[in-house]
Amino acid sequence: MKKILFLGLIAVLFSFILTSCEKDSPVDTSNDTINPVSQFVYDGMSTYYLWANEVVNKKPTVADTDPEAYFYRILNSTDTQHGWSWITDDVDALMADFSGESLSFGYVLSFYLIGNDPYAYIKYVYPNTPAAKAGLQRLDFIGKLNDVKLSTVQQNGYTYISDRDYDLLFGNSAVKFTTYKLSGTTLVQDKEVTITPDKTPKDPVIYSNIYTIGEKRIGYLFYADFVDDFDYRLYEVFDAFKTAEITDLVLDLRYNHGGAVTSAIYLSSMIAPRTAVENKSPFIVMNYNDLLNRSFDKWYNEAAEADKYKYDRKDYLGTYTSSNKNPLDVNLDLKQVYIIATGDSYSASELTTFCLKPYMEVVHIGNKTGGKYAASWTLHAYDTLPDENGNVRAVPIYDKNELTSEEQQSLKNWAMQPIVAFYSDKYEQNFSATDGLIPAEVNTFDEGFGYIDYWTQLGDTKDVFLGHALYLITGDDSYQPIQPKAARATNLPIISNQKLHNPKDFKMQSVILDNIKMPSGELRSITDELRK
16 A cells, blocks of 8 residues: 655645744644644644645544544545545554555455355465465465454444454464365365464565467566555566567456555556657646645746646656666557456556556456545654655654654654545546446456356466456457356355455555655645645
8 A cells, every 4th residue: 555645745835834934833732731643633634635624623622632533523524435534643554554564464355254154365465475485375265263263243234354353364463374275166174374474575566477379478467556665576577578579468456455656657657658658748637625736836837947846736657766767668668458457446556547548548357446536645743754765755744843852752653644635637537426447348347257266366367357358359269258157056155245344454545645756844844834
């Protein structure tokens, strides 16, 4: 989940503010009983939040002792409905998640009811993680944890996995898993294995292959997350594709919840027509709140040519970080791409699919996507949270030197990830009206036609999504998926009717703007300027 942190522009904002505004104390001390974290929430949200104008008159009071409750109380209704913005008191875990190094077992799950019994269903497993080493794999069902069956709870008319199961499945302690596999249409117990989670980096390039069918050489990539630390893996795959001179590409984002905008630009620069990448054509336009838009545009117009990039609300194909290789070296120069995207595809997955359309034909296979057309920044009270290469990952709200040691201590673990912008394509169009990307009717399918026992391993040509793509590319009827008979006898549920709610995933909330273009000092001054 990683980062449309439009931190670049923000950095600039900060420096302007710092130089133009001197405050005795960055934290409002007019009433020193106000919770300093709640004050930080207000100061950050009233400046950078997309709906900042709604927050201005919602200052915290002495009664707002719970910063998290205060944060969610002041959110815009659209934001609340979609669950886009969030706050955390564990900023280190947030940064680890963004970099693909969070503590985990290494699997990604869905939850289903088989009869009256809930199961966790493994959608995929990251390579070299504890789950992979223990032999867990895609299509396994987890039915028991520490010898106890999974259970559910009802809340507000929805069915959820119990807190006990959630804590075990996504916790930090060793767990005994009892797994099951399908035998025909019956679940049978497979194995019992105890696994301990760790921080093994999770490589989002799960599977790639090249299919030679007649005169077609078709590249296939299943990509799980937009994680900039693994952009080099994208380069490796596309290098292999280019060497093989593939004629067509199938990009599988069916479970991809999004992440870093820099990774989306990097991937798209390997796919788009070469001329568009060479010309560094506009790919994304960010629309912030009125104050930020006016400020960025003003600074852009006034800046020297060499500094304009800091304030530019556009991002361009062909741009990449210094730690990556030039995407043009492995650019496929395609005129058409087949993208598998579903209701489990969010944020940067949707951005990639949507923003490529002005440059090439994008054949969307799957179903309506999750509908995350918003972008977020990480806001911290005083730290830019630089990565190991010194790249800024957060926008600071205060000058650390102006905070007391007690204020620093109380604020250091907190961070917000509020929506700061809606993204659009080069023509400044977005898909908010449809609240998701919708494929053509002839390309609309549920995975396995809605039956669990029709799911396949990733890359299997009998997969409904991949098979349909291969049929469209080759015209070979043998790859065309065949819908099972409606009266088909099975004791397994139709997925869409029995799917339980998944745990919160940070990356699916919004595109993470991780391309902060301004130095930390400049960011700080900009914050002060905006808060004047």
